Amino acid sequence: MIPASDKTAQPLKLHLSGTNFQIKVWEALLNIPIGTVTTYEHIAAQIGNPNALRAVGTAVGHNPIAVLIPCHRVIRKSGEFGNYRYGAARKKALLAQEFVARH
Numbered sequence: 450m451i452p453a454s455d456k457t458a459q460p461l462k463l464h465l466s467g468t469n470f471q472i473k474v475w476e477a478l479l480n481i482p483i484g485t486v487t488t489y490e491h492i493a494a495q496i497g498n499p500n501a502l503r504a505v506g507t508a509v510g511h512n513p514i515a516v517l518i519p520c521h522r523v524i525r526k527s528g529e530f531g532n533y534r535y536g537a538a539r540k541k542a543l544l545a546q547e548f549v550a551r552h
Contacts, residue, residue, distance in 0.1 A: 484551030
């Protein structure tokens, strides 16, 4: 693995295929800081579709590269983790690892 401080590191370039709505949701996921969480409601508002909570959840669930586009950082408004494509234990582990790394 190349350290983040290595000046020779290059950005990863990807070509994602999805609907315009999915792409908007995935772009919003990229803006969630490491070690923090947000809600489906917040993502919906951020992309200008505040009533599209279920559609946001579906788009999050269809994220084809789950760790690179951090869908694990989205939780329910109630604070519950909700469903995660790779299981609740993995979601908790990813969030814990990020939280520790950030603090």
